[in-house]
Amino acid sequence: MWKTFTQATLALTFLLAAASGQASGSDVSPAALAAFKRPDTVPHPAGNPYSxxxxxxxxxxxxxxxxxxxxxxxxxxxxxxxxxxxxxxxxxxxxxxxxxxxxxxxxxxxxxxxxxxxxxxxxxxxxxxxxxxxxxxxxxxxxxxxxxxxxxxxxxxxxxxxxxxxxxxxxxxxxxxxxxxxxENLSGDTPFDRWVAGDPGAVPEDARRGFALFTGRANCTACHSGWNFTDGAFHDIGLPAGADLGRFRFSRDAADKYAFKTPGLRNITLRAPYMHDGSIATLRAVLEHFNGPFPARPSLSPALTTADLGAAEIDALLAFLQALESTPDIPRDSEH
Ligand code: HEC
Ligand code: HEC
Structure with missing residues (x-):
């Protein structure tokens, strides 16, 4: 009995230590990083094979x-x-x-x-x-x-x-x-990918803290998951309601009102302005949006947390997003 209790306490202490290690960003686990590893191959459908x-x-x-x-x-x-x-x-x-x-x-x-x-x-x-x-x-x-x-x-x-x-x-x-x-149009290698491959020095400390927030308290990975940082799904993230009803327009499912596809986040620093309507001019303003408050409406995603990110945490998230910018895979000849 006592032994079981001790083991449970030890396990709990270990979990808490692991959790706080993640929150401080000093020690992101290799498993957390591995979930974002670039794929080795590109899938092409059988009906349209690559050449x-x-x-x-x-x-x-x-x-x-x-x-x-x-x-x-x-x-x-x-x-x-x-x-x-x-x-x-x-x-x-x-x-x-x-x-x-x-x-x-x-x-x-x-x-x-x-x-x-x-x-x-x-x-x-x-x-x-x-x-x-x-x-x-x-x-x-x-x-x-x-x-x-x-x-x-x-x-x-x-x-x-x-x-x-x-x-x-x-x-x-x-x-x-x-x-x-x-x-075949893939974004190129990034500092973040070099970190995933085993070199923590490839990204600055604040970017590592940003990643810990991204996968932790800020809950961004509820939707921005996988190597390209998207679940490929549709969510209402509480932008001001406009005329565009998003996925609801053709699905006619009330849960899809104001729902748009989660964009991947690689090279996001190059892609201003942001959102389906281009209504947010800067990445900082995007992060402030995710801090809430959100309009109360039935379609709003339950994954949105009011994480109450402070200014330093927003800076850390920005540093992390910066580490997703790839070395230019251009120029391609636009004069073809
Ligand atoms: C006038 C600007 C414009 C041109 C020209 C244009 N696109 Fe687009 N493209 C858009 C816009 C705007 C959307 C989003 C439309 C929507 O969601 O209703 C889009 C969406 C897409 C998407 C979907 C991306 C995703 O994440 O789902 C693909 C793929 C795409 N375009 C490929 C092309 C190709 C291929 C061509 C040329 C044959 C092309 N586009 C020409 C503006 C353009
Ligand atoms: C509930 C799912 C969800 C969560 C949680 C979420 N996002 Fe998003 N994110 C989306 C969707 C969906 C869009 C596009 C919405 C639109 O255009 O209407 C988006 C847009 C963005 C954009 C702009 C992308 C572009 O191409 O314009 C950025 C940057 C972004 N999110 C970063 C984050 C960060 C950082 C967090 C955590 C603080 C986060 N997101 C949390 C689903 C989510």
Whole structure:
């Protein structure tokens, strides 16, 4: 009896020590770090297997303004490698100067995403292409006209014939090439990854404290989990209610009101302004948002804690997010 009691006390003391060690940030466990290790391989679907030639064709298409109706907007106009594959605007501007209601998200690290767009209304990188090509506030293109236009360009005719023998140029082959290229678009190595690989000196002390907060009291990993810091799911994080009802729009499930996809956080320092509507200008202001208070509404995520982060803790979280910025994986030639 006594022995069991002692063992239990010892175990409890050990747990408390481990917990306080984590809170001070001095000693994050290797297991906590391992959950954020970069994957070794990129998954490609069986129906659209990887080939280097297909990815190269996809890259050429991604940077080519001839994909848009007026031949003036490429995918990279909005998904600009120099801006963390976003456009730096609160909300995107497409054909005819039309303003998209939403902020351009990054297109890095999407091979693992099970639902695309802020509200997840399309399941694959292949199916997403049609939205970008045809939306008036993006490329305003007619798909039939585009495939005829590309077929008349000898370089494209040859590349499609080589990559998709006997299949020609269609929405399906065009989308397959763009999707393959985008799956391979991974953010690069970061100081944080060098820490995960075993070198705590790769990131400053305050960033290590920030990570302990991120995975601990601030509860960020309830949603920003895994190597790309996203659960791929949809949450209402209590932003002021606007006209955009998020995932509810097509799911019609009241729990999805104001719910948007959790963005990954790699290269987040390059991706201002923030949120689905671009309504938050700086990372510091994002962190202040997560400090609450939040509007009381049924759809609000229960994972939001009012952690009451102090100024020094917000600085530590910022230092941690800074350590997720990769050495530039650019420039890619945007003049293709
Ligand atoms: C005018 C700016 C603009 C152009 C041009 C554009 N996009 Fe986007 N992209 C956006 C916006 C805005 C969204 C978010 C829309 C939404 O969620 O409703 C988006 C979303 C995406 C997503 C989903 C990302 C995620 O995390 O779910 C992918 C993938 C994507 N675009 C790829 C492309 C490709 C490929 C092209 C070219 C064929 C392209 N985009 C052209 C602005 C643009
Ligand atoms: C309940 C889930 C949840 C929790 C907890 C959470 N986030 Fe988020 N986070 C989201 C979602 C969802 C968005 C996008 C919301 C939108 O645009 O409407 C977001 C957006 C962000 C953004 C802006 C990303 C971008 O591309 O614009 C940052 C930075 C961020 N969160 C960091 C954090 C940090 C740091 C914490 C902890 C203090 C945290 N988040 C806690 C779900 C969560």
């Amino acid at each position: 280097a030639a297909k990815a190269a064709l996809g890259e050429k298409l991604f940077f080519d303004p001839r994909l848009s109706r007026d031949n003036d907007i490429s995918c990279a106009t909005c998904h600009d490698p120099a801006r963390g594959w976003e456009d730096g605007r609160p909300t995107a501007i497409g054909a005819d100067g039309l303003r998209n209601e939403r902020h351009t998200p990054s297109v890095q690290n999407l091979a693992w995403s099970r639902a695309l767009l802020w509200d997840g209304r399309t399941p694959t990188l292949e199916s997403q292409v049609w939205f970008a090509l045809t939306a008036h506030d993006e490329m305003a293109q007619d798909v039939g006209r585009l495939t005829a236009e590309l077929a008349a360009i000898p370089d494209y005719a040859a590349a499609f014939a080589a990559v998709f023998p006997d299949r020609g140029i269609s929405l399906i082959t065009l989308s397959a090439a763009l999707a393959t290229y985008q799956r």
